[in-house]
Amino acid sequence: MERIRLGNTVFEGLNNAYLLPGDRPTLVDAGVATDSVRRDLREGLDAAGYGVADLEAIVLTHWHADHAGLAGELQAESGAPVYVHADDAGIVAGDPDAIAAEREIRERRFGEWRIPEEPLAEVTAFLDGHDDLRGDRVDVTPVEDGDRIAAGDGDLEVVHLPGHAAGLSAFAFDGERGREAFVGDAILPKYTPNVGGADLRVDRPLETYLDSLARLVDLDFARAWPGHRDPIDDPAGRARVIAEHHRERTERVVSVLDEHGPADAWTVSARLFGDLSAIHILHGPGEAFAHLDHLVAEGVVAAPDGDGRYELLDADPDFDELVAVPETKR
The missing domain is CATH 3.60.15.10 (Ribonuclease Z/Hydroxyacylglutathione hydrolase-like)
Structure with a gap:
C-alpha cells in the first residue's frame, strides 16, 4: 500500500x-x-x-x-x-436533487442558528464560491x-x-x-x-x-x-480520547447556558470558539448545535424558543451518562 x-x-x-x-x-x-x-x-x-x-x-x-x-x-x-x-x-x-436538498437544510440551519448578517454573507460566499x-x-x-x-x-x-x-x-x-x-x-x-x-x-x-x-x-x-x-x-485509544473531548465540550455548553442564560447556537459557539471566519462560520455553530441538540434529547436543555434560544433545565446532569466514553480492550 x-x-x-x-x-x-x-x-x-x-x-x-x-x-x-x-x-x-x-x-x-x-x-x-x-x-x-x-x-x-x-x-x-x-x-x-x-x-x-x-x-x-x-x-x-x-x-x-x-x-x-x-x-x-x-x-x-x-x-x-x-x-x-x-x-x-x-x-x-x-x-x-441531492445537492438541492443539502443546500435547503443548510439555509434552514443557518436561520435556526441565528448567524448574524455579516458572517452569514461570508460563509455563504465561501461555500458558493467553491x-x-x-x-x-x-x-x-x-x-x-x-x-x-x-x-x-x-x-x-x-x-x-x-x-x-x-x-x-x-x-x-x-x-x-x-x-x-x-x-x-x-x-x-x-x-x-x-x-x-x-x-x-x-x-x-x-x-x-x-x-x-x-x-x-x-x-x-x-x-x-x-x-x-x-x-x-x-485507533481505539484515539476514538476514546475524542469521546472524552465531546464529554468535556458538553460540560462547557452547559456552563455557557448556566452562566449567561438562554442563548442561540451562534451565541454558544461564540462563547466556545470566539470569532470565526470562512468555513468555521459553518463548523462552529454546527458543533454547538450538535451538543445542544443532544442535551435537548436528554432533557437537560429545553428545545429552542421562537428566537432560537436554548434554556438550561438541569445545571448538574450526569455527564458520564450523557456522553459515555467507551472502554478500550487493551
Missing part, C-alpha cells in the same frame, strides 16, 4: 490518498479538484509505478470535496467504478455496511461510521499488523472531526458520532489510515 500525500490550500489539513497495488489497482480517496492536488496525485501514482489509466477501482470514504473532488475525472480517464456509501452517493454523483471543488459528476456504485470490494490483491470491508458525514465509511483490510482500516475523517490524529456542521443532513449528529466512536473502539483496529496527516497506531 502506498500513501500519496496531497496538498490542501482550501480546507485545513493536508490530505491523504492511498493506492493499493496488485491485481486490481485501487485508489482510496481522490483529493480536492484543484490543479495542485491533481498534480500531487498524478505524481504520487507515477512514483508508485502507476498511471490514472491503471486504476480499476476508486473508493471514497465520504462526499466532502477534499476526499471526492477528483473522482469524476479519474473515473473518466480510467473507467474505474467509484464506490461510496449509499448515504453520500447522490452528492458525489452530482445529482441535482462549488467547483466537487469536480465532475461521477457514475457512483453505492455500497452499504458489511459489503466487500475487491481491491489490490485482497478486499476492503465497508464499515459505516456516520457522524462527520452521513455516509462516512471506513474500509477494513488485513494489513501488516492485523486488521487495519482506511478511516477517512472518522478519527484524525490531531484534530477532532467536526460534528454538526460538516454534514447538516445527519440527524442527532453527536449521538450518531458517539455511536461510531464506540464501534471503532469495539473493532479495535491495529492501525488506522486517516484522511489527513499520519497513521494512527491506536
Whole structure:
C-alpha cells in the first residue's frame, strides 16, 4: 500500500490518498479538484509505478470535496467504478436533487442558528464560491455496511461510521499488523472531526458520532489510515480520547447556558470558539448545535424558543451518562 500525500490550500489539513497495488489497482480517496492536488496525485501514482489509466477501482470514504473532488475525472480517464456509501452517493454523483436538498437544510440551519448578517454573507460566499471543488459528476456504485470490494490483491470491508458525514465509511483490510482500516475523517490524529456542521443532513449528529466512536473502539483496529496527516497506531485509544473531548465540550455548553442564560447556537459557539471566519462560520455553530441538540434529547436543555434560544433545565446532569466514553480492550 502506498500513501500519496496531497496538498490542501482550501480546507485545513493536508490530505491523504492511498493506492493499493496488485491485481486490481485501487485508489482510496481522490483529493480536492484543484490543479495542485491533481498534480500531487498524478505524481504520487507515477512514483508508485502507476498511471490514472491503471486504476480499476476508486473508493471514497465520504462526499466532502477534499476526499471526492477528483473522482469524476479519474473515473473518466480510467473507467474505474467509484464506490461510496449509499448515504453520500447522490452528492458525489452530482445529482441535482441531492445537492438541492443539502443546500435547503443548510439555509434552514443557518436561520435556526441565528448567524448574524455579516458572517452569514461570508460563509455563504465561501461555500458558493467553491462549488467547483466537487469536480465532475461521477457514475457512483453505492455500497452499504458489511459489503466487500475487491481491491489490490485482497478486499476492503465497508464499515459505516456516520457522524462527520452521513455516509462516512471506513474500509477494513488485513494489513501488516492485523486488521487495519482506511478511516477517512472518522478519527484524525490531531484534530477532532467536526460534528454538526460538516454534514447538516445527519440527524442527532453527536449521538450518531458517539455511536461510531464506540464501534471503532469495539473493532479495535491495529492501525488506522486517516484522511489527513499520519497513521494512527491506536485507533481505539484515539476514538476514546475524542469521546472524552465531546464529554468535556458538553460540560462547557452547559456552563455557557448556566452562566449567561438562554442563548442561540451562534451565541454558544461564540462563547466556545470566539470569532470565526470562512468555513468555521459553518463548523462552529454546527458543533454547538450538535451538543445542544443532544442535551435537548436528554432533557437537560429545553428545545429552542421562537428566537432560537436554548434554556438550561438541569445545571448538574450526569455527564458520564450523557456522553459515555467507551472502554478500550487493551
